Amino acid sequence: MGLLGRSWALLVGLVGVRAEWYDGIPSVQVFGPEQQEEAESFFRDHYQKYRQAEFSAARQAVLLKRGDYNFSFEVPFYTSVAGVGLGPNEVTVRSFRVPSRLPWQQGGATKTFWRSVEGLNAKETCLWATSQACPLRRSIIHGDLQLSGFHEDEKTLGPSSGGFMADVDVKGTVLLGTQQQFLFRNSEFGHVNLKKNTNAYNTVYVGVKGTPETHEINAPQMVSSIPKTERVAEKPFLVEEMGHWFVSVPNLKLDSVGSRQSAFAPRISIExxxxxxxxxxxxxxxxxxxxxxxxxxxxxxxxxxxxxxxxxxxxxxxxxxxxxxxxxxxxxxxxxxxxxxxxxxxxxxxxxxxxxxxxxxxxxxxxxxxxxxxxxxxxxxxxxxxxxxxxxxxxxxxxxxxxxxxxxxxxxxxxxxxxxxxxxxxxxxxxxxxxxxxxxxxxxxxxxxxxxxxxxxxxxxxxxxxxxxxxxx
Structure with missing residues (x-):
């Protein structure tokens, strides 16, 4: 922050209005549930602007405070969307989506990189047709989770080449679709579909409840299952509580199984x-x-x-x-x-x-x-x-x-x-x-x-x- 910016922050403090840590940073957008229309409009415009911006210099974080947001949204390049409640059940949306951005012949979702979602409770089926560098963390999905998708009016699922997911609870079915490879860690699934519209080559499940069973060693759907996660700590995350901000730093856990590994973590205040x-x-x-x-x-x-x-x-x-x-x-x-x-x-x-x-x-x-x-x-x-x-x-x-x-x-x-x-x-x-x-x-x-x-x-x-x-x- 330059001299003028820090002077303004001091002046704001003197007149009794607390300056927030994200004030003056347009690449950080913070919304509360009372700002539903504003938030939905921002998501819509931002996605249209950057959905094809594979090598853009723009970067964006969207932080949703505790509450219920009755809308769905799409996530474009270089964008992180995070609920900033203590747990994912405290920030509810209808769904989140990443459609297959290219026609089948041009690679489908194989060039869909650099975006993330964490800390959300989604009420409906979500679409995450992504490939590398697109982590999905610390979330609950009450519908299905589709990991590949169709491009516009195409009838064939586009290819995809992900991916990574941790501390996620999917109540419905995980549909692998065309994912060439995927690693699932410390998550809980109602069901994993290995058959319908699936040509996944290599999926790995570590400390997951609901791992699919397969007895075909040489099947196209190669499945590796490690019952427990030997040693890991979940990614740190932002928390907002009664106007105060913290970084939660989950503890290291040994031989862990299932989701909700990030609860009750130590905190560092934003100050x-x-x-x-x-x-x-x-x-x-x-x-x-x-x-x-x-x-x-x-x-x-x-x-x-x-x-x-x-x-x-x-x-x-x-x-x-x-x-x-x-x-x-x-x-x-x-x-x-x-x-x-x-x-x-x-x-x-x-x-x-x-x-x-x-x-x-x-x-x-x-x-x-x-x-x-x-x-x-x-x-x-x-x-x-x-x-x-x-x-x-x-x-x-x-x-x-x-x-x-x-x-x-x-x-x-x-x-x-x-x-x-x-x-x-x-x-x-x-x-x-x-x-x-x-x-x-x-x-x-x-x-x-x-x-x-x-x-x-x-x-x-x-x-x-x-x-x-x-x-x-």
Whole structure:
């Protein structure tokens, strides 16, 4: 916040009106149940504007306070929708939807990325025709959950290539449809349909109640079922209570089964978090987090010319609306050196120019022991957006996306992607990103007893995953 902004916040406080942490941040929209028409209108307009914006620079978080919202909504690119009640039963909507955005011949939902929903209680059937980097968390669905869909008037389900879901209770049927792969963790399902309109190749159920039974080892619908989740903590999340805001940080659980794993968690008040906004840099963030217990990254693109340094045990980084850290140098974007830290909901982007920097360190270097990384997404590619720290359509480099040196770390969902397509060229698979950008490995694990759920890594130019650590899974 600049001098004028902070002076205004002080003036507001003096005249008796409390300034909210999200004041002056247009990429964060907060609605209460008394604002139904305004909220529904925002969702409708926002979806129409960004439903095809695969490489847009826009980022958005929509936060719904406790109450009943009698409408359905769609979720476009780079948008997170979250109920901010203590539990999902406190924020009710009719349904949420992500339709298949492309015709069947153009890939259906296989290019539907970067969006999320969490903390909602949906009364009706929901559609989540998505692929990578689209986590669905901490929610209740009273109807069915459809994981693939039709494009407009087409009669054939479009392809889809997800995905990840955790701490979700589906009272009806989970319809896999065309999902090529999916990981379900700590959830509860009324039924999973393996037959009708289904050609799912590989589904994994970890600590799930309602796992489908199949006895055909070589069936197209390959099913892996792990009865208990060995070690995990659910992703931190925002809570609003009587006008006060907190970040809830769920505890680590061992051998857990079923949903509702995030209840009764410790809290950090919003005053103990540094709230970063677009315009902040790694330098200003490092100053801002001194003496704080956490960092809240609001939606936006951030220039990272030096590492964000995490050194305090138990420190929490929580991103809203896919905040994107664009790494400009050879050093990591984040150096996580603290024990038992939490990092969640971030998109790391390799922004170093190939012609200027011969090699880069990991975008996220995790050397602290313990802790949990949730929804960690990374990419390198040539993209058209332009600002003061990103030249459009030039070759970029990121040698390592994510490196884990610490022991006993849990990683809960990743998509680590060397782009095979972009918005600079229409050629596929010979896009500018695929031909000109440089990468090495998506994930490098050196620590012992590292556990990863929902590891997705694609297209890096050398081994996608290199794992030296012992006793991991």
């Amino acid at each position: 103990e978090m540094y709230v970063a906004r677009a315009g902040d840099t790694a330098s200003s963030i490092n100053v801002g987090i001194q003496g704080k217990k956490g960092l809240l990254l609001t939606p936006g693109l951030y220039e990272v010319g030096e590492p964000i340094m995490v050194t305090d045990p138990g420190f929490v980084i929580l991103g809203l609306g896919f905040p994107t850290l664009v790494s400009k140098g050879a050093l990591p974007a984040i150096m996580q050196m603290a024990d038992d830290a939490r990092v969640a909901g971030i998109l790391l982007e390799g922004g170093a120019e190939v012609d200027e920097i011969p090699r880069t360190d990991a975008l996220l270097l995790w050397s602290g022991h313990g802790g949990v990384a949730s929804d960690i997404f990374a990419r390198v590619g040539s993209f058209k957006y332009e600002n003061t720290f990103h030249k459009p359509c030039t070759a970029k480099r990121a040698n390592i996306f994510f490196e884990v040196e610490g022991d006993d770390v849990v990683v809960d969902h990743t998509w680590l992607w060397h782009a095979d397509h972009d918005d600079c060229t229409s050629r596929w698979p010979d896009s500018l990103s695929a031909v000109s950008c440089q990468s090495q490995n998506a994930l490098l694990v050196r620590g012992k007893r590292v556990i990863i759920y929902g590891l997705q890594a694609e297209h890096t130019l050398e081994d996608q995953v290199v794992w030296y650590g012992e006793e991991g899974s």
